[in-house]
Amino acid sequence: MPCGIATDDTTKDFFQYVVDSRRLNALFGFINEEMLFPSVLHNFKFCLLVLGGRLCRTDHATIVFNSHNVEQSKDEERRFILTREDIALLNPNTRTCPVFFWRRSAEITKAIYNRLPVLNREGGTNEWEIRFGTIFHSSNDSDLFLADGTDTSVPLYEAKMFDQYNHRYGSYDQLQDGERSHMLPEVSADRLGDPHYRAQAFWFVEEREVDTVLSGKWSARWLLGFRNITSAGRGAQPFISIAKVWV
Numbered sequence: 001m002p003c004g005i006a007t008d009d010t011t012k013d014f015f016q017y018v019v020d021s022r023r024l025n026a027l028f029g030f031i032n033e034e035m036l037f038p039s040v041l042h043n044f045k046f047c048l049l050v051l052g053g054r055l056c057r058t059d060h061a062t063i064v065f066n067s068h069n070v071e072q073s074k075d076e077e078r079r080f081i082l083t084r085e086d087i088a089l090l091n092p093n094t095r096t097c098p099v100f101f102w103r104r105s106a107e108i109t110k111a112i113y114n115r116l117p118v119l120n121r122e123g124g125t126n127e128w129e130i131r132f133g134t135i136f137h138s139s140n141d142s143d144l145f146l147a148d149g150t151d152t153s154v155p156l157y158e159a160k161m162f163d164q165y166n167h168r169y170g171s172y173d174q175l176q177d178g179e180r181s182h183m184l185p186e187v188s189a190d191r192l193g194d195p196h197y198r199a200q201a202f203w204f205v206e207e208r209e210v211d212t213v214l215s216g217k218w219s220a221r222w223l224l225g226f227r228n229i230t231s232a233g234r235g236a237q238p239f240i241s242i243a244k245v246w247v
Contacts, residue, residue: 001046001047001048001049002044002045002046002047003029003045003046003047003065004045005047005049006027006047006049006096006097007096007097007099008096009094009096011096012094012095012096015095015096015097016095018051019084019087019095020084021057022052022057022058022059022084023051023052023053023056023057023058024050024051024052024058024061025050025051025052025056025058025061025062026048026050026061026062026063027047027048027049027050027061027062027063027064027097028047028048028050028063028064028067028073029045029046029047029063029064029065029066029067029099030045030046030047030048030066030067030068030069030073031043031044031045031066031067031068032044032045032046033068034068034069036069045065045066059083059084060081060082060083061081061082061083062079062080062081063079063080063081063082063097063100064078064079064080065078065099065100065101066078066099066101076103077102077103077104078101078102078103079103080100080102080103080105080106080107082097082098082106086110089110089113089114090109090110090113092118092121092122092124093118093120093121093122120132131217131218133217135210135213135214135223136156136205136209136213138158144205144206144209145203145204145205146203146204146205146206147203147204148204149204150204150206152206152207152208153204153205153206153207154204154205154206154207154210155200155201155203155204156201156202156203156204156205157199157201157225158201158202158203159227160183160184160227161184161199161201162199162225162227163227166192167199168187168191168192168197168198168199169184169186169187169199170183170184170185170186170187170199171184171185171187171199171200172184172199172200172201172202173199173200174187187199
């Protein structure tokens with residue numbers, strides 16, 4: 001089966017039923033990098049889904065993801081155990097199967113979630129008092145974007161400019177003047193080693209426009225931004241995630 005049978009939103013109701021009825025015995029996930037299926041894309045993910053019948057139920061499942069071959073799927077460092085309670089703990093909104101490439105990663109994540117509440121529990125208590133919103137959209141608000149910065153403007157961060165654990169992932173200073181690109185070259189390790197290096201934005205926006213958007217909604221001197229796009233979701237468009245950061 002495609003791995004999406006356990007991880008995708010479109011099949012979440014089926015997976016919830018499998019987990020709640022205690023029929024999920026194991027899931028062995030693979031990626032076609034060694035071309036086990038020659039006519040299928042190299043990055044296609046598929047799995048062996050092991051289900052029990054009415055007389056063969058279990059309280060936990062053995063899971064492994066991203067194995068390139070059968071031998072890798074046998075590696076105990078890759079395998080992790082999840083119970084019905086674990087899945088509800090880690091993915092309370094969708095109840096889909098969380099993906100880990102290593103057992104240690106699963107253990108660390110479960111330990112964190114047992115200590116701290118999830119960021120946003122749909123239909124439940126908002127313990128973090130979090131609110132989601134977009135400051136500027138690259139299409140709807142393009143009339144506010146300036147090609148050159150002024151004394152009263154701030155740089156506009158785009159989603160492709162940062163990545164996990166790296167807020168200086170991509171920068172326009174590595175392109176020719178005036179050049180736009182849907183993908184930016186990664187900032188070199190030498191530059192990342194310089195704490196004073198700042199990624200260069202393509203657009204700027206007047207600071208008063210930022211204050212207008214945030215007026216009455218946010219009073220802290222910082223913003224937490226995220227990118228709503230991944231390498232697996234190229235059909236979506238990046239949106240402006242961070243417009244201003246106070247230090």
